Amino acid sequence: MTPDIPGAGNSLVDVRSGTSTTWAGLPEVDLPAPAAVVVASSFAALPAVLRHARRGEELLVVSQGRMEQHLREELLGAGFNLVSDDGLEPAGAPRAAEDHRLWLLTSGSTGRPKRIGHTLESLTTVSGEMAPRRWLCPYSPGTYAWWQVVTLGLAVPGQDLVVVDPADLEGWVPAAIEHEVTAASGTPTFWRQTMMAHGDDLARVPLKQISLGGEPVDQAVLDQLTGLFPGARVSWIYASSEVGASIVVHDGRAGFPIEWLDRDVTGRPRLSVVDDELVISSPHHGEGLEGAVRTGDAVVVENGRVLITGRTSSDEINVGGAKVSAGVVRSVLQEHPEVVWAGVRGRKAPLVGKMVVADVVLRSGETSAPETLADLNRWCQERLPDYGVPRRIKLLDAIPAKETLKSDV
Amino acid sequence: MVGLRRNGSLPRMSEVSRDQLRALMGEVLDAQGKSLPDDEGADLQAIGFRSLDFSELALRVEDEIDEELNFDAAGLRQITTVGDVLDLLTEIQRA
Numbered sequence: 299m300t301p302d303i304p305g306a307g308n309s310l311v312d313v314r315s316g317t318s319t320t321w322a323g324l325p326e327v328d329l330p331a332p333a334a335v336v337v338a339s340s341f342a343a344l345p346a347v348l349r350h351a352r353r354g355e356e357l358l359v360v361s362q363g364r365m366e367q368h369l370r371e372e373l374l375g376a377g378f379n380l381v382s383d384d385g386l387e388p389a390g391a392p393r394a395a396e397d398h399r400l401w402l403l404t405s406g407s408t409g410r411p412k413r414i415g416h417t418l419e420s421l422t423t424v425s426g427e428m429a430p431r432r433w434l435c436p437y438s439p440g441t442y443a444w445w446q447v448v449t450l451g452l453a454v455p456g457q458d459l460v461v462v463d464p465a466d467l468e469g470w471v472p473a474a475i476e477h478e479v480t481a482a483s484g485t486p487t488f489w490r491q492t493m494m495a496h497g498d499d500l501a502r503v504p505l506k507q508i509s510l511g512g513e514p515v516d517q518a519v520l521d522q523l524t525g526l527f528p529g530a531r532v533s534w535i536y537a538s539s540e541v542g543a544s545i546v547v548h549d550g551r552a553g554f555p556i557e558w559l560d561r562d563v564t565g566r567p568r569l570s571v572v573d574d575e576l577v578i579s580s581p582h583h584g585e586g587l588e589g590a591v592r593t594g595d596a597v598v599v600e601n602g603r604v605l606i607t608g609r610t611s612s613d614e615i616n617v618g619g620a621k622v623s624a625g626v627v628r629s630v631l632q633e634h635p636e637v638v639w640a641g642v643r644g645r646k647a648p649l650v651g652k653m654v655v656a657d658v659v660l661r662s663g664e665t666s667a668p669e670t671l672a673d674l675n676r677w678c679q680e681r682l683p684d685y686g687v688p689r690r691i692k693l694l695d696a697i698p699a700k701e702t703l704k705s706d707v
Numbered sequence: 708m709v710g711l712r713r714n715g716s717l718p719r720m721s722e723v724s725r726d727q728l729r730a731l732m733g734e735v736l737d738a739q740g741k742s743l744p745d746d747e748g749a750d751l752q753a754i755g756f757r758s759l760d761f762s763e764l765a766l767r768v769e770d771e772i773d774e775e776l777n778f779d780a781a782g783l784r785q786i787t788t789v790g791d792v793l794d795l796l797t798e799i800q801r802a
Contacts, residue, residue: 649762653763653766
């Protein structure tokens with residue numbers, strides 16, 4: 299047992315290899331700081347995390363799948379020694395390591411991944427006593443969401459981890475049943491995919507805590523999960539590499555209460571809306587990001603709740619001068635009982651500039667269903683203004699998702 | 708011999724015929740709970756065919772021919788009847 303790490307005795311299970319151990323039982327690794335550790339699996343990154351927790355040496359973790367040439371050159375140029383299965387590639391511009399520094403890469407959904415500086419302390423947003431849980435960790439190694447689950451396992455006794463790689467997600471439900479996972483965190487896309495493909499089996503996972511984040515969280519997915527797990531707490535979390543975990547909502551409803559806006563509470567993030575964009579001052583922010591940060595996430599206020607609808611750069615669709623939120627349209631589609639997932643965007647069109655169009659995955663997986671399409675059209679006409687009704691709906695047979703488990707919504 | 712289009716490119720592999728255009732226009736109106744009269748002289752305003760409906764019809768044509776339509780080629784004109792819509796979309800496909 300390592301005395302300085304509270305979660306050292308927590309168990310760690312690697313679904314891919316079947317390995318079962320604890321933090322204290324992980325092999326020791328030798329890393330030349332500052333190190334960028336390129337890993338082929340999520341579990342393979344844990345020894346590097348443990349080393350950082352013990353020694354505080356500068357570290358960046360990245361999955362092999364994200365390691366394209368630009369990023370490699372950038373990291374080498376920034377003084378990182380690259381450590382991978384191929385061996386060690388020394389930094390192009392060696393420099394002294396920065397103690398206690400952890401680096402995250404943003405998802406890159408708004409361009410190339412950016413490096414955001416954190417520490418184990420700034421990433422550890424949950425502490426204190428918690429009911430024992432066995433957490434599924436389905437995220438891509440090195441992302442903010444991955445660090446959230448990993449630091450929970452490190453910092454809080456009784457929080458075990460069952461690690462599954464994004465590439466192996468098809469098999470997570472049987473693994474979660476086998477390893478008795480009681481808590482799982484994933485994007486709405488992750489949950490939708492799972493309910494669509496493994497709904498009956500999913501109900502056999504003994505979940506007590508379900509968390510959603512990483513994408514706009516709509517009421518339909520919260521209701522579906524609550525229906526499937528009536529005894530579980532279903533929470534959604536707003537978190538990003540830049541501002542950390544800033545909003546946590548446990549009441550089973552989409553959005554957060556409008557009363558939370560512009561409220562100053564010591565140790566808590568301050569939430570504001572400026573020009574329909576969420577602005578956050580967070581104690582969990584990354585290096586150099588203190589103060590108010592424009593998140594780039596669009597919000598709308600509806601029935602006393604502040605709903606996060608998507609990225610400001612892509613959420614607003616201008617249809618002949620009338621503006622509609624892609625996130626609002628997506629929510630309406632996803633509330634339809636036959637729909638498991640929807641993606642909404644503006645498509646160039648004559649006369650009106652842009653029209654609202656959607657990709658939809660039906661519960662049945664059908665890609666030709668004229669009657670359902672007609673019903674969806676009526677459903678939207680009853681709930682949206684004329685210009686917000688998707689005029690073209692394409693049926694897909696599966697939910698598209700990237701390695702970060704986010705759909706391109 | 709294959710003639711080039713006005714922009715110098717080869718003709719499209721497929722074109723939506725006037726009859727098909729009519730059918731697509733009928734589908735657009737049908738989805739709005741309206742119907743397309745047989746008379747091509749029917750007034751668009753009277754039958755409730757609006758800008759959004761025209762735009763949707765254009766997207767349906769684009770999906771059929773798998774190519775974006777170039778409305779600049781058509782020049783400015785008044786479109787007031789069902790026949791005007793069919794004429795315009797036929798012409799634009801050939802532009």
